[in-house]
Amino acid sequence: MKANGRRNEILSIAIITLVTIFASSNGFHFKKLFFPADVLSDFAPWHDLNRGSAGAKNSLLADPVFTFEPWEELIRRAFSEHRWPLWNPYSFMGSPLLGNGQISAFTIFSLPQHFLSAVPNHFGEVFLKLWLAGVGMFFLARTLGLGMTASLVSGLAFMLSGHMMGWLHLPLSAGVALAPALLLAADHLLTEPIALWFVVLAISVAMLATCGQPQTTFCVGLLLIAFSTHRWFDHHRRTPSDTSLTRRAIWLLLGMSLGASLSAFQSLPFLEYLQRSEAARARDAYNVFYVPLYHLITLVLPDFFGNIVHGNYWGYSNNIGPAMYVGVLPLLLAITAAVLNRRDSVTIFFGSVALICLVIMTKRFGGEQLMAIPVLRSVTINKFIAPFTVSLAFLAGRGVDLFWIRPRAVINFCVGLWIAGSIGVVAAVIYFWRWLASMNLQHYEIARAIPLLLITPLALVGLKLWHRRHNEWTWIAAAIMVITVAVDPLFYWLNFNPSIDKRFFYPTSEGIDLLKKDPETWRLMGVAAALPANTASYYQLQDALGYDAMTYTRYYDFMVMIDPGFKDLVAALQIDKLASKPWNPRTRLFDEWVLGLLASKNEGFLPFLRQANYWNSVVRTIHNRRLLDLMNVKYLVSPPGWFPDATLQDLELVYDKEMRIYLNKTVLPRAIAVNRWVVANSDQEAIRLLSDPEFDLARTAVVQNPEPPTKTVEQLASIPMWPDDSAALVTLVSYRSEKIVIQANAANDAVLLLSDTYYPGWRCAIDGINVPIFIADFLFRGIHLPPGNHEIVFSYQPESFIWGLRISWLAAFAIIASAIAMRKLNSRTNNVPAGRISVMTSPIARLHIQRKRQKIADIT
Numbered sequence: 001m002k003a004n005g006r007r008n009e010i011l012s013i014a015i016i017t018l019v020t021i022f023a024s025s026n027g028f029h030f031k032k033l034f035f036p037a038d039v040l041s042d043f044a045p046w047h048d049l050n051r052g053s054a055g056a057k058n059s060l061l062a063d064p065v066f067t068f069e070p071w072e073e074l075i076r077r078a079f080s081e082h083r084w085p086l087w088n089p090y091s092f093m094g095s096p097l098l099g100n101g102q103i104s105a106f107t108i109f110s111l112p113q114h115f116l117s118a119v120p121n122h123f124g125e126v127f128l129k130l131w132l133a134g135v136g137m138f139f140l141a142r143t144l145g146l147g148m149t150a151s152l153v154s155g156l157a158f159m160l161s162g163h164m165m166g167w168l169h170l171p172l173s174a175g176v177a178l179a180p181a182l183l184l185a186a187d188h189l190l191t192e193p194i195a196l197w198f199v200v201l202a203i204s205v206a207m208l209a210t211c212g213q214p215q216t217t218f219c220v221g222l223l224l225i226a227f228s229t230h231r232w233f234d235h236h237r238r239t240p241s242d243t244s245l246t247r248r249a250i251w252l253l254l255g256m257s258l259g260a261s262l263s264a265f266q267s268l269p270f271l272e273y274l275q276r277s278e279a280a281r282a283r284d285a286y287n288v289f290y291v292p293l294y295h296l297i298t299l300v301l302p303d304f305f306g307n308i309v310h311g312n313y314w315g316y317s318n319n320i321g322p323a324m325y326v327g328v329l330p331l332l333l334a335i336t337a338a339v340l341n342r343r344d345s346v347t348i349f350f351g352s353v354a355l356i357c358l359v360i361m362t363k364r365f366g367g368e369q370l371m372a373i374p375v376l377r378s379v380t381i382n383k384f385i386a387p388f389t390v391s392l393a394f395l396a397g398r399g400v401d402l403f404w405i406r407p408r409a410v411i412n413f414c415v416g417l418w419i420a421g422s423i424g425v426v427a428a429v430i431y432f433w434r435w436l437a438s439m440n441l442q443h444y445e446i447a448r449a450i451p452l453l454l455i456t457p458l459a460l461v462g463l464k465l466w467h468r469r470h471n472e473w474t475w476i477a478a479a480i481m482v483i484t485v486a487v488d489p490l491f492y493w494l495n496f497n498p499s500i501d502k503r504f505f506y507p508t509s510e511g512i513d514l515l516k517k518d519p520e521t522w523r524l525m526g527v528a529a530a531l532p533a534n535t536a537s538y539y540q541l542q543d544a545l546g547y548d549a550m551t552y553t554r555y556y557d558f559m560v561m562i563d564p565g566f567k568d569l570v571a572a573l574q575i576d577k578l579a580s581k582p583w584n585p586r587t588r589l590f591d592e593w594v595l596g597l598l599a600s601k602n603e604g605f606l607p608f609l610r611q612a613n614y615w616n617s618v619v620r621t622i623h624n625r626r627l628l629d630l631m632n633v634k635y636l637v638s639p640p641g642w643f644p645d646a647t648l649q650d651l652e653l654v655y656d657k658e659m660r661i662y663l664n665k666t667v668l669p670r671a672i673a674v675n676r677w678v679v680a681n682s683d684q685e686a687i688r689l690l691s692d693p694e695f696d697l698a699r700t701a702v703v704q705n706p707e708p709p710t711k712t713v714e715q716l717a718s719i720p721m722w723p724d725d726s727a728a729l730v731t732l733v734s735y736r737s738e739k740i741v742i743q744a745n746a747a748n749d750a751v752l753l754l755s756d757t758y759y760p761g762w763r764c765a766i767d768g769i770n771v772p773i774f775i776a777d778f779l780f781r782g783i784h785l786p787p788g789n790h791e792i793v794f795s796y797q798p799e800s801f802i803w804g805l806r807i808s809w810l811a812a813f814a815i816i817a818s819a820i821a822m823r824k825l826n827s828r829t830n831n832v833p834a835g836r837i838s839v840m841t842s843p844i845a846r847l848h849i850q851r852k853r854q855k856i857a858d859i860t
Contacts, residue, residue, distance in 0.1 A: 016152070039062050065535075100270070130164065139151075186228045189201060215379045220387065230345070255818075291363075294431075302323070304425075309496055323382075324389070334393075337396070354392055361385070455488055506539075530638045565621065628664060637661050673753070686702045703716060706760075722747075722749075731744070738795060743790075766790050
């Protein structure tokens, strides 16, 4: 029987692998690139890109193209040069790379990115995510006592869920995929504390912390802690005399702690950046997002509000954000299990988790008060879909097992739920008929409702017929459920993530090649949707703009001096005009949601949005032209047909084809020495000086004390300033990501200004002697340059990374030592681990045994 169970497990994993290959290749398109890079054609210089058979564009997947892939390219270059990817000099005039919170270079999913070319790289990354999610959920379900078919259904439902498939190319899916493995390792440690599971838990926790999505890390971490606590109490309730349970719990806590410590080399730089970014304040001030109750219809019909790929989207949010879909049949089975199997503690746990997550996401029934808790209010509610999906997937498997024991009750209950859900869909269609009728979506909705209206009812009918006529052939019912669970979500998500020809993967252009030929060190700035923020870094072009969920607060305040609307979300979204907007069926639903949201907040919310330094990456108007010179912006790039306004008339058009390139002839060098300076005692004073049109930015520096302050700024106030304009000759010798070498010859005391972002961790040495760096011109780095000929070296050596790396090394040694100690302790005490649940304890196995015993009884 054990051999038969092992064979069935191998068959189940083979099925998961086959479905994973199909999904990872987007339907066996092995010659195409499974990556949405075709969205580049919406922007210059790729407007004329002939996409050919590239497929339908999905503008919702812009972040992987504009942000994550360029960062991965920077990481690949860093590793090829045998250095850590600590600093990004290509965006925001310099910003932390390792510490930006969205780098996932140190997980198992990133391995293909470091060793393979584009096509196998993205296939391998997606395959690893889906496969680990499916197999991990399968074995978690088996460990928790589910049968073979039930575990397979759980694995498929989880790996093909909307939260996985919709976010495939984003770091979030890496953290979601790790969730089952974490729960599995935790449960094993509480039942059989062996070294293998200790190491698996520690490494999984470390990868979760470095997956590139801190909010997902937080939510999955909460699920891990809650699950471990539940399982400990469950074991204690069943075996209160087991004295070894406390020791197992200690090993579990130790594994979690060491795993978190193992990620310190990335976690500490992230926490340092978080303290100085606008993201923490913006999220903590107003956690405004929620899922309207009417959006729950997407649990059975994900495309009810249209699909961006089909060009008919009209809902309140996008298909990625609240992607809660796990399939109609798994949802029905999950609800059935939660209602009909209320005595099982694991079912109660996952049912409670799903319900709590639903309350949080909708902010109903106390969810608003719950999300007001200081830590929780910094987390976007859609990140709670991860534990919600894990719970539904397990409950779906529990429903399958319940079906083998009580088939009639399960089928009748599922049919009742399906009828109730169908009535709900009809009611929603009636409620939203004005939108649907005005957009002619009726036929589309019917076509996209095939899983709800056709696949699921056919599956229920097939299960009913099996129960009535062929209930001995269990493989038929198993096949019906497995096929339905796999086909249903693939129907929705296969075309959501496009496959494109690999020649459309970051193609170069004549204009880009022209920019790359300029040998000097300079920056560009894209206007009017040309070279979107971060994309220039893929071509090793430095950009003054950038896009990141975490952005340095000083950067935003500096950019407002250039464009006063740079951080005004009210103007960007036209929120103040929503109430008077004409009827627009494509956006009105979103508008009504925003208006309701505004009505639910206090009077300080609208002013907050006018100063929301968050997510902005586009300069619309340039009010302070001189700051472009200070930022070392030598080129402005724009789409064809764009013309500069009166403030930019001195720009010279040097290229005009697939994009326009304007030369800024008054740009200042990256490093300059000035012999005049003004000490500003506050940020407001520095901004006032830099905004003054009479202030000479090219010859005078605004000097500020950093945190902690340095005596250098006080000493500068007593040094005489010389009017000689030729006080210093500055030459930029070399410029690399984490090291900059400058040669300077100063006749008198001066301030050396490097127009790179001032940020803790940068150090400076003049002729090998360390000197303090202070804030110059509000955002940049400055040092006191004494008279004479000097070599100045700036190097990025952040204490957060140095200490984090030390902690990570200690944690790695501690994990190895703990695993060895655990193994020796087990062998010395001749400890026999608690037995795992065998295949014979699964409900379907028990059902077979009961039937055989009944036949024997009938014969005798």
